[in-house]
Amino acid sequence: MTVRAIRVIPCLDVDAGRVVKGVNFVDIRDAGDPVELAAIYDAQGADELVFLDITASSDRRDTTVEMARAVAEKVFIPFTIGGGIRTAGDARRLLMAGADKVSVNTAAVKRPELVVEISREFGSQCCVVAIDAKSSSDTESGFEVFTHGGRIRTGLDAVTWAREVVRLGAGEILLTSMDRDGTKNGFDLDLTASVTSAVDVPVIASGGVGSLEHLVEGVTDGGADAVLAASIFHFGQHTVGEAKALMIDRGITVRPIG
Amino acid sequence: MTASPRPLIAILDYGIGNLHSAQKGFDHAGADARLTSDPGLIADAVGVVLPGVGAFGPCMSALHSKGLDRVAVERIHAGVPFFGICIGMQVLFTGSEEAPGVSGLGVFEREVGLIPGDVKRPQMQWNIIERRVDGHPMFAGLPDASWAYFVHSYTAADGPDVIATCDYGAHIVAAVARDNVWAAQFHPEKSGTVGLRILANFVETAVSHQAEST
Numbered sequence: 001m002t003v004r005a006i007r008v009i010p011c012l013d014v015d016a017g018r019v020v021k022g023v024n025f026v027d028i029r030d031a032g033d034p035v036e037l038a039a040i041y042d043a044q045g046a047d048e049l050v051f052l053d054i055t056a057s058s059d060r061r062d063t064t065v066e067m068a069r070a071v072a073e074k075v076f077i078p079f080t081i082g083g084g085i086r087t088a089g090d091a092r093r094l095l096m097a098g099a100d101k102v103s104v105n106t107a108a109v110k111r112p113e114l115v116v117e118i119s120r121e122f123g124s125q126c127c128v129v130a131i132d133a134k135s136s137s138d139t140e141s142g143f144e145v146f147t148h149g150g151r152i153r154t155g156l157d158a159v160t161w162a163r164e165v166v167r168l169g170a171g172e173i174l175l176t177s178m179d180r181d182g183t184k185n186g187f188d189l190d191l192t193a194s195v196t197s198a199v200d201v202p203v204i205a206s207g208g209v210g211s212l213e214h215l216v217e218g219v220t221d222g223g224a225d226a227v228l229a230a231s232i233f234h235f236g237q238h239t240v241g242e243a244k245a246l247m248i249d250r251g252i253t254v255r256p257i258g
Numbered sequence: 259m260t261a262s263p264r265p266l267i268a269i270l271d272y273g274i275g276n277l278h279s280a281q282k283g284f285d286h287a288g289a290d291a292r293l294t295s296d297p298g299l300i301a302d303a304v305g306v307v308l309p310g311v312g313a314f315g316p317c318m319s320a321l322h323s324k325g326l327d328r329v330a331v332e333r334i335h336a337g338v339p340f341f342g343i344c345i346g347m348q349v350l351f352t353g354s355e356e357a358p359g360v361s362g363l364g365v366f367e368r369e370v371g372l373i374p375g376d377v378k379r380p381q382m383q384w385n386i387i388e389r390r391v392d393g394h395p396m397f398a399g400l401p402d403a404s405w406a407y408f409v410h411s412y413t414a415a416d417g418p419d420v421i422a423t424c425d426y427g428a429h430i431v432a433a434v435a436r437d438n439v440w441a442a443q444f445h446p447e448k449s450g451t452v453g454l455r456i457l458a459n460f461v462e463t464a465v466s467h468q469a470e471s472t
Contacts, residue, residue, distance in 0.1 A: 003385050
């Protein structure tokens with residue numbers, strides 16, 4: 001039997017190299033320190049980490065490179081950095097500093113060749129394309145790609161765009177439902193299933209997780225290869241270990257913790 | 259020259275992608291790991307590592323442009339403990355379906371091909387290392403069903419030197435070893451405590467090899 005081990009991925013928002021948006025663990029010394037948080041999630045059994053860089057001003061982006069270097073020195077599981085990557089040079093600096101993958105979103109919509117450039121130079125395996133999608137009656141699949149954190153519509157069909165970025169060289173898709181993001185109502189399973197069945201690269205489901213059951217549904221109903229969540233882990237509501245225990249209980253293969 | 263308290267491990271620096279993690283992993287495992295393309299420094303190292311991310315063709319051409327293809331083969335023939343990781347494992351073979359016409363280093367005399375079957379490529383996940391032989395020092399101190407992180411679309415052909423496989427549609431090669439050469443398809447530097455143990459096992463093997471040969 002083929003091992004298809006579903007990855008559980010906590011996502012951390014970082015601003016100028018510091019983790020923001022209320023991570024709230026008991027016993028944490030510095031809730032803003034990406035290295036300390038990464039180590040905690042590693043110890044909990046996280047399979048990967050995603051850092052979403054929300055640094056507004058581009059002249060402070062060097063802090064993100066420094067963060068990649070600091071995390072890579074202490075934490076030995078894969079991590080992805082997304083946000084603000086506009087050129088292959090931006091990607092190169094993060095990868096050389098120790099990030100395993102970079103995730104591109106708006107810049108890829110503006111200039112799809114960026115996906116070709118990153119995948120050709122560094123390999124598809126480190127080129128993640130993040131797709132933010134919302135329900136829309138204007139597209140064939142019923143889902144449209146949005147950029148700029150869900151503010152700007154592109155007219156692109158999310159499923160068609162997913163196929164296109166894979167053709168261009170994306171090795172993975174980070175798929176976020178902007179309808180569900182922040183709602184705690186669970187993944188948009190129609191969106192997830194539409195994309196996972198359309199592409200042959202791994203898909204990370206994101207947006208809307210409010211309970212551990214939602215993570216299970218993302219895999220069983222959405223067909224996701226990995227599930228990403230933020231708040232349920234950050235506020236100490238659940239550990240990654242608890243998520244994995246439930247998934248194992250539901251017959252999903254995951255890397256056991258410990 | 260005074261002996262370094264930490265054994266020198268040379269990480270071959272061919273300038274592509276994330277080689278930093280391998281260096282930090284070996285540092286963490288007790289070595290003085292240096293990213294280098296300096297043949298003198300490489301010759302001083304007790305062990306040599308060819309890390310890798312990316313594609314077969316660009317990796318071979320980067321190695322060649324820095325002369326590191328010759329240095330690697332020379333170190334292997336000198337009997338120095340050598341560890342190829344991911345694409346650094348694949349280039350130890352004669353060639354790859356990923357880059358037709360590009361010659362690998364030919365340490366293992368067979369080819370690398372696309373992962374077979376109706377599976378997602380790349381395999382981008384943790385998987386169980388299934389050992390084919392008992393007692394190889396790569397896995398010393400690790401439980402039988404240890405998990406490691408894989409990211410690859412191509413896989414080495416099976417052969418007598420395969421020491422571990424993983425189950426991904428078919429049993430595909432996870433690690434090979436012959437004499438002083440170790441190679442892993444997975445990324446020990448990204449496989450948490452399991453991976454760090456494997457890196458420490460290599461450092462230990464390299465140190466005892468040096469002790470035996472001096």
